[in-house]
Amino acid sequence: MMTAIATLIVHRAGKDGPEKVSRYEVPYAPGQSVLDGLRYVRARIDPTLSMRYSCINANSCKECMILIDGTVGYACTTRLQPRDMVLAPLPNKPHLRDLVTEIAPPDERLDHALKGG
Amino acid sequence: MADSTVHLSTDVLVIGAGGAGMSAALAAAERGLRVLLVDRSLIGRGGATVMAQMTVAAALGEEVPDHWEHHLADTLAAGRGLCDETLAGLLCEQGPAAIRQLDSWQVGWARHADGRIRAAQAPGHDRPRCVYVDFLSTGPAVSRTLRTRVQRQSQITRIGDLYVTDLSIGDGEACGAIGFSVADGREVAIAAGAVVLATGGLTRLYRRNSASANMGGDGHALALRAGAELMDMEFVQFFPIGHLAPRLVGMDPIMWDPFRYKLGGRLLNAEMREFMDDYGAPEGARYVVTRDKATYAILKEVQAGRGSPAGGAYLSFQHIPESALREAFGPVIDRLAKNGIDLKTMPVEVAPIAHYHMGGVRADATMETRVPNLFAAGEVVAGANGANRLSGNAITEALVFGRRAGEAAAARVIRNGVRRPPQARGPHADILRAGSGSAATNPASLIARLQDVMTDLVGPFRTGDGLAQALREIAELKADAGELPPERAGPFPLIRIDWFDLRAMLLAAEAIAQAALARGESRGAHQREDHPGLDPGWTVRQGITLRDGALALSRIPMPGGRAAEVA
């Protein structure tokens, strides 16, 4: 029996950067999340891939928001599919690295604290 | 090379912005001190507090008459003779005030029509004592409420995405911390008059866990390297009925508990037969068995070949009327439906899952560790829960100990002031700056290996041979991880974060395995197959410290007092 594959096509640059895309093939099991797939990639294929998440299951940290097939969604609640899935960082936030954008509230950032003295 | 380190200074530094850290920050700020509240994730979002879906235990006496001493008796009984009675007493006595304070801040505790705060009876409690926010929203509500208070406190400066890698020690006293800014990789050195460690637990050490990515024992490793003592490390709580199958997204795997204590729910083996009775833990119609005993029973059924297909037990609500399900859990029923789960027609599969850690940093009744000016609060502290924690005690612990630690830290700074800023130099700072420049090792895969080792050899059932093997494998993993992080500092280097996580996780794992190997008996969450049964001679705690790079165990006798109530 052939195992089904989910292909994650990950855009790793921000919208202004030079294009940088990685393709990863992940074994597909029904019910898994896109985040499950990305964590598989990091542990088995490419540890240099950065994304952002904390809670993994509870959908309470709200850190894992990215563009999934062109739509904003949580990586941890969107289901992995046995087909090509295009993942990209949020387009409207400053890009930090790979799928990570700056989402911290401005008054909770280091520079804000430094300005405050 | 010019020093690019960012320097910050504060009266009280609080590391970790969960329930404990935010409570500590508020308490210190109320004393008029400047507080820096830092978290490696977003403020109020990174740890266990925001994920908690169930209940908080406190003897409010509104549902039924209650007294904190009843709560204490239950806590001590669940702790199997190893609770620190002073800390447990503080938790129970000060719990109600913490709950009422949150109430006055509009946390939204579920109430009866006549205004009384509702309480459910969670396992191990002798009466309904556990308050909650509907529906399964306790943790998010507590977190949001504290966060709002913290935001309004001008004395508190919040910095998220700041990963603390080591505490700073000067003349044997805590005087700050170092770390890096996750968003851009800058090194950060913080000078502080007192430090509160509120970094939460370590259940990420296990393959199946309810942890967030930030719960890998950072605080335990920070404390050890700073010279503090850990205690009770062998007691890792497995939550017996963690969701196992079918895969559920967007919901925490421990969500079935409130279903059980509100509605019952039958725990069945592969033969669709209730089995808790077979292990001397009869449930009757109610759900009363403590976590250590339920975990034991489920795993023994699986071992005996009577597990569910995914390797756990069935949990069935098929006998509960649809209307009762709806009434108790409203929108949650729809979220389950989206996951293809219809409780009317199918059971789910559940299995024990690493959930909480009773052990941690040893602190006195003011929450100070043996390192002067270093305080600790929340799940990272050992003692209040002994060998097994009662449901609902963890959030109370975070709130009560957080406040105490914040007050004591403030009092210390008021007396002693802020010492000279620590130098951002030394071996710990060098690690921060270093980098291999390449990604030769994959720390994420080493973490997965460590989780396998911990689950298979240092899980709910242990043997001397298995633990010795675990220690060898941990040493190998340590060698594989190397002395320095991969890549170079830069924006959001998840691979470096993984490496620092692994560094902490390996030290915490070693402490657990060593303590578990030494304890030749079975008690609460620590079950040794080669030493079945509780040994009264082992009614003693184990301390653990780091000396010249090696962990050293010691025995801490229990102070006299109430006879151990062991079951």
Ligand SMILES: Cc1cc2nc3c(=O)[nH]c(=O)nc-3n(C[C@H](O)[C@H](O)[C@H](O)COP(=O)(O)OP(=O)(O)OC[C@H]3O[C@@H](n4cnc5c(N)ncnc54)[C@H](O)[C@@H]3O)c2cc1C
């Ligand atoms: C899914 C789940 C459900 C639970 N449900 C309940 C319940 O219903 N009732 C109950 O009583 N208990 C429950 N518990 C346990 C309880 O939630 C925790 O014990 C408690 O919230 C711990 O609070 P804390 O403030 O000590 O730690 P946390 O809330 O975990 O906060 C610790 C913070 O420290 C930060 N941190 C860690 N390391 C570093 C570092 N190196 N640098 C900077 N910051 C760092 C983390 O990012 C995190 O934000 C549950 C736990 C889980 C995981």
Ligand code: FES
């Ligand atoms: S990982 Fe926390 S919301 Fe997705």
